[in-house]
Amino acid sequence: MTVTAPQGFRAAGVAAGLKSSGAPDVALVVNDGPQDNAAAVFTTNRFPAAPVQWSRQVLATGRLRAVVLNSGGANACTGPEGFSDTHATAEHTAAELGLGAVDVAVASTGLIGVRLPMDKLLPGVTDAAKALAADGGPDAARAIMTTDSVPKTTVVQRDGWSVGGMAKGAGMLAPSLATMLVVLTTDAAVDSATLQTALKGATGVSLERVDSDGCLSTNDTVVAMANGASGVTPGAAEVAEALTAAATDLAMQLLADAEGSTKDIAITVRNAATVGDALTAGRACARNNLLKTALFGNDPNWGRVLAAIGTTDAAFEPDRVDVTINGVTVCRGGAIGDPREGVDLTGRAITIDVDLRAGSEQATIWTNDLSIAYVHENSAYST
Amino acid sequence: MTVTAPQGFRAAGVAAGLKSSGAPDVALVVNDGPQDNAAAVFTTNRFPAAPVQWSRQVLATGRLRAVVLNSGGANACTGPEGFSDTHATAEHTAAELGLGAVDVAVASTGLIGVRLPMDKLLPGVTDAAKALAADGGPDAARAIMTTDSVPKTTVVQRDGWSVGGMAKGAGMLAPSLATMLVVLTTDAAVDSATLQTALKGATGVSLERVDSDGCLSTNDTVVAMANGASGVTPGAAEVAEALTAAATDLAMQLLADAEGSTKDIAITVRNAATVGDALTAGRACARNNLLKTALFGNDPNWGRVLAAIGTTDAAFEPDRVDVTINGVTVCRGGAIGDPREGVDLTGRAITIDVDLRAGSEQATIWTNDLSIAYVHENSAYST
Numbered sequence: 001m002t003v004t005a006p007q008g009f010r011a012a013g014v015a016a017g018l019k020s021s022g023a024p025d026v027a028l029v030v031n032d033g034p035q036d037n038a039a040a041v042f043t044t045n046r047f048p049a050a051p052v053q054w055s056r057q058v059l060a061t062g063r064l065r066a067v068v069l070n071s072g073g074a075n076a077c078t079g080p081e082g083f084s085d086t087h088a089t090a091e092h093t094a095a096e097l098g099l100g101a102v103d104v105a106v107a108s109t110g111l112i113g114v115r116l117p118m119d120k121l122l123p124g125v126t127d128a129a130k131a132l133a134a135d136g137g138p139d140a141a142r143a144i145m146t147t148d149s150v151p152k153t154t155v156v157q158r159d160g161w162s163v164g165g166m167a168k169g170a171g172m173l174a175p176s177l178a179t180m181l182v183v184l185t186t187d188a189a190v191d192s193a194t195l196q197t198a199l200k201g202a203t204g205v206s207l208e209r210v211d212s213d214g215c216l217s218t219n220d221t222v223v224a225m226a227n228g229a230s231g232v233t234p235g236a237a238e239v240a241e242a243l244t245a246a247a248t249d250l251a252m253q254l255l256a257d258a259e260g261s262t263k264d265i266a267i268t269v270r271n272a273a274t275v276g277d278a279l280t281a282g283r284a285c286a287r288n289n290l291l292k293t294a295l296f297g298n299d300p301n302w303g304r305v306l307a308a309i310g311t312t313d314a315a316f317e318p319d320r321v322d323v324t325i326n327g328v329t330v331c332r333g334g335a336i337g338d339p340r341e342g343v344d345l346t347g348r349a350i351t352i353d354v355d356l357r358a359g360s361e362q363a364t365i366w367t368n369d370l371s372i373a374y375v376h377e378n379s380a381y382s383t
Numbered sequence: 384m385t386v387t388a389p390q391g392f393r394a395a396g397v398a399a400g401l402k403s404s405g406a407p408d409v410a411l412v413v414n415d416g417p418q419d420n421a422a423a424v425f426t427t428n429r430f431p432a433a434p435v436q437w438s439r440q441v442l443a444t445g446r447l448r449a450v451v452l453n454s455g456g457a458n459a460c461t462g463p464e465g466f467s468d469t470h471a472t473a474e475h476t477a478a479e480l481g482l483g484a485v486d487v488a489v490a491s492t493g494l495i496g497v498r499l500p501m502d503k504l505l506p507g508v509t510d511a512a513k514a515l516a517a518d519g520g521p522d523a524a525r526a527i528m529t530t531d532s533v534p535k536t537t538v539v540q541r542d543g544w545s546v547g548g549m550a551k552g553a554g555m556l557a558p559s560l561a562t563m564l565v566v567l568t569t570d571a572a573v574d575s576a577t578l579q580t581a582l583k584g585a586t587g588v589s590l591e592r593v594d595s596d597g598c599l600s601t602n603d604t605v606v607a608m609a610n611g612a613s614g615v616t617p618g619a620a621e622v623a624e625a626l627t628a629a630a631t632d633l634a635m636q637l638l639a640d641a642e643g644s645t646k647d648i649a650i651t652v653r654n655a656a657t658v659g660d661a662l663t664a665g666r667a668c669a670r671n672n673l674l675k676t677a678l679f680g681n682d683p684n685w686g687r688v689l690a691a692i693g694t695t696d697a698a699f700e701p702d703r704v705d706v707t708i709n710g711v712t713v714c715r716g717g718a719i720g721d722p723r724e725g726v727d728l729t730g731r732a733i734t735i736d737v738d739l740r741a742g743s744e745q746a747t748i749w750t751n752d753l754s755i756a757y758v759h760e761n762s763a764y765s766t
Contacts, residue, residue: 047693047701047717077689079702079718112686113719213672216694218686289596289672289753290761297762303495303601306460310430311599318430319462334430335462336496370672372758378673379680 002137002153005164006187008032008229012131013143016124018072018110018117024143026124027069029183030097030132035228038064039196040105041203043220049076050086051106052219058090058105059223062192065103067183067223068093068125071146071168073110073117076218085116092122096129107181107221109146109169141166144181147377152253156246161188161230163242167250180207180254182222184246186239189228194236199224202243206251209279212258212368214287222247255366260373263295265350266366269314273359277314281354282365284308292370295350300343302330305352316356324353385520385536388547389570391415391612395514396526399507401455401493401500407526409507410452412566413480413515418611421447422579423488424586426603432459433469434489435602441473441488442606445575448486450566450606451476451508454529454551456493456500459601468499475505479512490564490604492529492552524549527564530760535636539629544571544613546625550633563590563637565605567629569622572611577619582607585626589634592662595641595751597670605630638749643756646678648733649749652697656742660697664737665748667691675753678733683726685713688735699739707736 004011011029018025031038040059042052058064068089075082086108090101097104108116131139141151145168152167165184184199203222224243234242255264267285272278285291288308294301302323310318323331328343330336368374387394394412401408414421423442425435441447451472458465469491473484480487491499514522524534528551535550548567567582586605607626617625638647650668655661668674671691677684685706693701706714711726713719751757 045690045693046695046699047689074686077686077714077718079716082718112684112690113714113723115719215671215673215687215690218690218693287670288598289757290598293758293761296758299762301495303457303460304598306430307428307495307598307601310428310601312429316429331460331496333462335460335465336498340496370758372755374672375676375679375753375755375758378676379682 001135001155001164002141002166003029003164003183003185004134004137005155006162006185008187008227009185010132010134011136011140012128012133013139014124014127014131017120018070025070025072026121026128027140027143028066028128028132029140030066031225031227033227035189035226036063036065037190037192037195037226038062039192039199039224041199041222043217045216045218047077047218049074049108049219050078050082051075051108052221053083054086054090055105055107055221058102061102064105064225065099066093066097067105067107069107069144069181070121071109071144073108073114074112074219075108075116076112078115082115085118088118089121089125093125096126105223109181109219112218137164137166144168147259149257152250154246154249156242158234158238158242161186161232161234163246165246165250167254180217180220182207182250184224184243186226187230188226188239189233190226190239194239195224195226198236198240198243201240202247205244206247209364210251210255210366211283211286255368258368259377260371261368262371263350263369264348265295265352265368266364267352268362268364269354269356270362271359272356272361273315275361275363278361278363279365280312281309281314282363284312285352286365286367289370295345296369296371298345300325300330300340300345302340305354306331306334309354314356315358320357322355326351384518384538384547385524385549386412386547386566386568387517387520388538389545389568391570391610392568393515393517394519394523395511395516396522397507397510397514400503401453408453408455409504409511410523410526411449411511411515412523413449414608414610416610418572418609419446419448420573420575420578420609421445422575422582422607424582424605426600428599428601430460430601432457432491432602433461433465434458434491435604436466437469437473438488438490438604441485444485447488447608448482449476449480450488450490452490452527452564453504454492454527456491456497457495457602458491458499459495461498465498468501471501472504472508476508479509488606492564492602495601520547520549527551530642532640535633537629537632539625541617541621541625544569544615544617546629548629548633550637563600563603565590565633567607567626569609570613571609571622572616573609573622577622578607578609581619581623581626584623585630588627589630592747593634593638593749594666594669638751641751642760643754644751645754646733646752647731648678648735648751649747650735651745651747652737652739653745654742655739655744656698658744658746661744661746662748663695664692664697665746667695668735669748669750672753678728679752679754681728683708683713683723683728685723688737689714689717692737697739698741703740705738709734
């Protein structure tokens with residue numbers, strides 16, 4: 001049931017003709033209240049797409065009644081005209097729903113630098129508004145898919161309340177569409193400030209730690225809405241825990257469905273001086289094309305792990321670093337460890353454990369391999 | 384004639400059996416004087432290979448009589464034993480040449496994390512010493528090749544003196560071998576300090592601006608030797624100009640022969656507030672897998688240029704940035720410019736011109752596309 005699993009939400013997904021394939025491409029998620037508290041996290045790219053610029057303003061109020069999403073076009077780098085298109089989309093959605101435009105967030109995904117076909121999008125919004133249903137979550141999840149092979153949805157049940165969610169593609173994951181869009185809903189009663197803190201914390205340890213190719217989208221948007229329809233008011237820690245569970249579930253689904261990927265790689269950096277150091281070292285590995293191609297080739301090339309973290313400023317002594325790949329400590333003290341021939345990389349799951357011996361903090365970054373299929377899909381996207 | 388084009392240098396390249404193919408794999412370059420001034424630039428990776436650690440100490444003297452180089456093994460992340468191997472190589476080379484070990488630099492390239500087969504390497508050095516010849520430059524250039532399809536050599540003739548050079552692979556270019564090794568020679572009379580300044584400047588605007596995949600090697604080494612055999616003492620500016628010409632020539636050869644590449648891409652960032660900003664923005668493009676796969680697919684996907692520079696802290700206003708690809712200004716003011724269909728990307732050479740309108744500095748970064756062949760070669764390297 002995805003975003004419509006919690007009480008008081010309706011959703012829809014329709015085909016408006018934005019995608020030449022005729023697949024669903026417009027989704028609508030509506031919060032019927034009673035409360036309309038909301039929170040969001042957006043891309044930090046300095047070229048935020050028009051819908052990000054719009055939604056950032058809307059979400060500044062901490063209130064939201066609806067999110068309209070489209071695939072088939074990112075509406076990024078489209079100038080003032082593109083912003084007008086987003087504004088018109090919000091106005092049209094609001095009119096269909098009897099709301100004000102400021103109650104409506106917009107999210108888009110697709111090719112950058114192309115105007116949206118508004119003559120198709122706006123009728124699509126009208127159709128979506130008519131199709132809104134309390135069991136419409138799965139349709140909405142399908143309508144935001146781009147190169148995703150399956151819809152990504154989640155439901156986290158708690159005592160008398162729940163969190164629902166849907167996601168598409170990935171900002172840095174299935175990135176030919178260069179966007180991760182996520183909508184989370186809950187029927188718990190949560191004020192906006194608590195929701196924002198919980199959402200920031202949840203994405204920080206889940207979606208933001210998935211780094212498939214280091215490419216930061218212009219459109220990444222994660223929106224959370226809380227309506228209190230369950231009548232339950234959980235504590236802040238409970239909200240944070242449930243949102244983290246939902247966001248982590250979606251993040252792992254994004255990882256598993258990343259374009260062209262053949263491996264899910266969890267890079268854990270342990271005994272770092274700071275969490276920041278652990279993240280920096282982990283990301284350096286996740287963004288190292290030589291390591292990622294080696295793993296695609298089932299090659300436990302641990303030298304490329306050291307070469308990657310050797311470019312960072314994380315605190316460590318080079319002759320104290322250990323690297324363990326799928327349980328085999330192939331590098332000890334920055335030098336040759338157990339035989340690399342003992343590492344079995346034939347499965348999809350790979351764990352790389354880097355021990356910096358420089359402190360007591362740790363973090364995990366999730367990434368994928370760099371495959372021939374990745375290059376193929378991303379070289380053929382817009383043409 | 385490469386490194387033996389200037390007077391007073393001898394070189395050799397022999398097959399010692401380090402490569403299973405039987406191809407040449409040990410090179411020796413000897414400076415017969417009268418002077419032995421030298422300079423070098425090394426990788427900044429925090430896991431410098433054993434030969435880098437050794438050569439950095441040797442070059443601290445500003446003097447050098449010989450460089451011994453091997454392909455077929457990087458001798459990186461091999462611990463104290465690996466350093467002993469490098470030391471033994473320098474000692475053995477020095478003994479063959481009647482020098483001290485401190486007169487001999489060592490450079491290695493190949494797989495990280497594997498010990499060198501010293502029982503093959505040392506006899507190879509003996510053979511190379513016997514084969515030293517005043518016309519041995521081409522043999523040396525061939526012996527340092529790894530996946531290079533052609534040797535890279537250069538000769539820059541000046542009035543009564545010259546600079547010769549050879550290079551292999553690329554630190555960040557043909558990086559499955561993860562190393563760029565360069566030896567430059569000149570028969571000009573140049574003191575060590577002048578040579579170091581000239582070399583640092585020359586590599587800074589050439590070899591260090593080639594960034595094919597952002598992967599920094601553990602072994603990158605650029606050595607320059609000046610012996611004064613020509614009797615000419617050029618001015619510092621003349622030395623800098625000639626070294627820059629030689630290093631640029633080699634850098635462009637590395638770019639053209641990058642593993643699996645189908646495009647040579649020059650990214651020029653203009654009107655930046657600082658050269659640093661221009662380099663940061665250029666490198667962000669050069670390291671963006673989505674842009675590189677798009678260019679492999681002949682797709683002028685300028686949105687990926689903006690998405691890349693949008694992740695940097697370079698000074699610019701997003702609505703003032705222009706992007707021109709192969710002469711077509713596809714993006715104006717951060718929005719849609721001339722039709723992308725007008726861009727012809729079918730040739731090997733691609734120019735991307737980013738105008739930040741934030742100052743008056745500029746810099747060019749050279750890179751390659753991300754191709755299926757790149758993934759194939761780099762996934763199959765060590766196994």
